[in-house]
Amino acid sequence: MEETKQDHQYLKVKRFIARRLRSGKLKPHDKLPTERDLSEQLSVNRNTIRHALGILEREGRIYRSGRRGWFASGARLAFDPSKEYVNFDKLSRQQGFQPAWDVKESGICPATGELQELFRTAKPVSLYYVFETGSLDGQSVYYSECFFLARVCPGFLSKIVTLPMTDVFREDYGIHLFQKDLLIRPVSINSRISAQLGLPAHYPGLFIQRVKSSQNNLIVQVDFEYWRYDSIELRSQYDEI
Amino acid sequence: MEETKQDHQYLKVKRFIARRLRSGKLKPHDKLPTERDLSEQLSVNRNTIRHALGILEREGRIYRSGRRGWFASGARLAFDPSKEYVNFDKLSRQQGFQPAWDVKESGICPATGELQELFRTAKPVSLYYVFETGSLDGQSVYYSECFFLARVCPGFLSKIVTLPMTDVFREDYGIHLFQKDLLIRPVSINSRISAQLGLPAHYPGLFIQRVKSSQNNLIVQVDFEYWRYDSIELRSQYDEI
DNA sequence: GAGTGGTCTAGACCACACA
DNA sequence: GTGTGGTCTAGACCACTCC
Numbered sequence: 076m077e078e079t080k081q082d083h084q085y086l087k088v089k090r091f092i093a094r095r096l097r098s099g100k101l102k103p104h105d106k107l108p109t110e111r112d113l114s115e116q117l118s119v120n121r122n123t124i125r126h127a128l129g130i131l132e133r134e135g136r137i138y139r140s141g142r143r144g145w146f147a148s149g150a151r152l153a154f155d156p157s158k159e160y161v162n163f164d165k166l167s168r169q170q171g172f173q174p175a176w177d178v179k180e181s182g183i184c185p186a187t188g189e190l191q192e193l194f195r196t197a198k199p200v201s202l203y204y205v206f207e208t209g210s211l212d213g214q215s216v217y218y219s220e221c222f223f224l225a226r227v228c229p230g231f232l233s234k235i236v237t238l239p240m241t242d243v244f245r246e247d248y249g250i251h252l253f254q255k256d257l258l259i260r261p262v263s264i265n266s267r268i269s270a271q272l273g274l275p276a277h278y279p280g281l282f283i284q285r286v287k288s289s290q291n292n293l294i295v296q297v298d299f300e301y302w303r304y305d306s307i308e309l310r311s312q313y314d315e316i
Numbered sequence: 317m318e319e320t321k322q323d324h325q326y327l328k329v330k331r332f333i334a335r336r337l338r339s340g341k342l343k344p345h346d347k348l349p350t351e352r353d354l355s356e357q358l359s360v361n362r363n364t365i366r367h368a369l370g371i372l373e374r375e376g377r378i379y380r381s382g383r384r385g386w387f388a389s390g391a392r393l394a395f396d397p398s399k400e401y402v403n404f405d406k407l408s409r410q411q412g413f414q415p416a417w418d419v420k421e422s423g424i425c426p427a428t429g430e431l432q433e434l435f436r437t438a439k440p441v442s443l444y445y446v447f448e449t450g451s452l453d454g455q456s457v458y459y460s461e462c463f464f465l466a467r468v469c470p471g472f473l474s475k476i477v478t479l480p481m482t483d484v485f486r487e488d489y490g491i492h493l494f495q496k497d498l499l500i501r502p503v504s505i506n507s508r509i510s511a512q513l514g515l516p517a518h519y520p521g522l523f524i525q526r527v528k529s530s531q532n533n534l535i536v537q538v539d540f541e542y543w544r545y546d547s548i549e550l551r552s553q554y555d556e557i
Numbered sequence: 558g559a560g561t562g563g564t565c566t567a568g569a570c571c572a573c574a575c576a
Numbered sequence: 577g578t579g580t581g582g583t584c585t586a587g588a589c590c591a592c593t594c595c
Contacts, residue, residue: 084565109580120566122363125581130518134504142573142581151501157398157552259550260392261502261522263375275582277371279520279545281502304520309500311398325584350561361585366562383562383592516563 084119088127091117096136096147103149104212107137110145133279135305140214141273149212153310156257156283162239163209176209179271181232183225190222193286193297201225203232205240208271215272216306224295240296250295256286261304268301279304325360329368332358337377337388344390345453348378351386374520376546381455382514390453394551397498397524403480404450417450420512422473424466431463434527434538442466444473446481449512456513457547465536481537491536497527502545509542520545 091113095101107113110128114121128145131137137145152167167174185199194200203223208215221240223231227248234243244250264272264280272278280301287296333354336342348354351369355362369386372378378386393408408415426440435441444464449456462481464472468489475484485491505513505521513519521542528537 083563111580120568122567123565126564130504133518133520135502139581143575144580253554255554257550257552257554259500261376261520261545261549263371277374279374279502304502308502309498311498313494313496313498324582352561361587363586364584367583380562384594385561 084123085127085130088113088117088119088124089130092127092131093136101147103147104214105147107145107147132305138214138303138305139275148305149214151306151308152211152216153308155311156259156309157254157311162241164239167211172211173213174209174211175213176207178205178207178235180204180206183232184222186222190297194222194224194294203228205232205235211306214306215274215303217300217302218268218271219298219300221296221298224293227289227293227295244295250289252287252289252296254285255288255294256284258282258284259309260284262301264301264303272301272303274303281307325364326368326371329354329358329360329365330371333368333372334377342388344388345455346388348386348388373546379455379544379546380516389546390455392547392549393452393457394549396552397500397550398495398552403482405480408452413452414454415450415452416454417448419446419448419476421445421447424473425463427463431538435463435465435535444469446473446476452547455547456515456544458541458543459509459512460539460541462537462539465534468530468534468536485536491530493528493530493537495526496529496535497525499523499525500550501525503542505542505544513542513544515544522548 092101092107101107108116110121110124113119113124117124128137132139135151136148138148139145149172150170152170152172154166163176164174182204184202184204186194186196186202187199190202191199194202203225205221205223207219209217209219223240225231227250228244231243234247238246241252244252260282262280262282264274264278266276269276269278281304283298283300283302285296285298285300286294287298288294333342333348342348348369349357351362351365354360354365358365369378373380376392377389379389380386390413391411393411393413395407404417405415423445425443425445427435427437427443428440431443432440435443444466446462446464448460450458450460464481466472468491469485472484475488479487482493485493501523503521503523505515505519507517510517510519522545524539524541524543526537526539526541527535528539529535
């Protein structure tokens, strides 16, 4: 279980930083020394430093933010993907985070291609869309693209500023949402989306696709979510039997 | 959505390989040219080649096997983590894979520390354990460590050679398993486990922890599974309402 | 033994962020 | 402008696999 005792330089670097993370010398969201500083302090080439940092990053223990440097990771947000709706605000506050989110774009578009298939419509129907990012303690963690069947929720876009989308569906349109299909896939976040999150290109992430239907079994919502892989864990608890 | 038109060398390399993957010149499990060959063919330094290969790897499109080289990835196995039991054999055959698995170690041990907590026992009870690896089309994809409450299934270890564990529980001990708790976390696979899978150290993976109880609400099984992150996707379908 | 990927060094220049 | 991380080259040697 312990680190193998090989004297690889990058393992030396990794242990050096891991020790500071464990001991609390580096607290969540603290900035690490610069790559050049580490290189000099540890007498290890900067390429090797970057190799070690890359491994710690994949282990979810440090992260990069833009080109501003490396930082110690915070705790992961635990959420249950089997639930119809993740109330990001409530959930993250319960777990001690300071959440924030930001609608990047919204509007109306036709359902074509993959979207048309997911909505299972023969014709390209109209959809509302909402693209947004979310952050925990100032760190961007997800980017989502949500699409809504426009004909069941006229005027939808003007209502979501104040209430969670699921609440709007229920209270304004009498639609109860049921999760019909859920897909979770580890991916590398492409540059379009990593730019939205202020992440370096090729950042590892989890892609989550949700298809939700109404009580009439009509598909009314499709979400595509991209989460930094190191920001969440998925946890489902089942009822006592 | 398209690759940015920056003329970075590593993007050139990435496109070069991606094209061969898309076109079918490289089929699943085909070997890529060696790093040195790619370096020469594309007039790009081997370090840069390795950078590009690393990105394709994180995207799940190629993989390494030991030190034997780089290979084109196959399809992912789709499975539903909300189900009590994943019958790896049946599931993977349904999806067109050739599965295999191998018990690496089994025996009896006391439940201490984390295991004791998960089993929610006051005393360190006895557990049977089974450690195994599984592969699809000859490629190792998971390593699992399963623990079973020994007192409810005496002689368990001698029975699992022929039947899936869930079937043994039901048929030989009258125990129906219910999944009580499920945790999925993206991680970097540590060297002990990546060695079991024949993977390079620090390979990205999914950690899946399951806690299962009997119909009497007694916790009887705890599993720890490590999957290559690029070998699976999680997909849940819910019943029609 | 030849060839593979894995580790490592010592440089260089660039794009971007921040003061 | 200065400093950061991001990209890139041209080497070198090692550990392991396969023939």
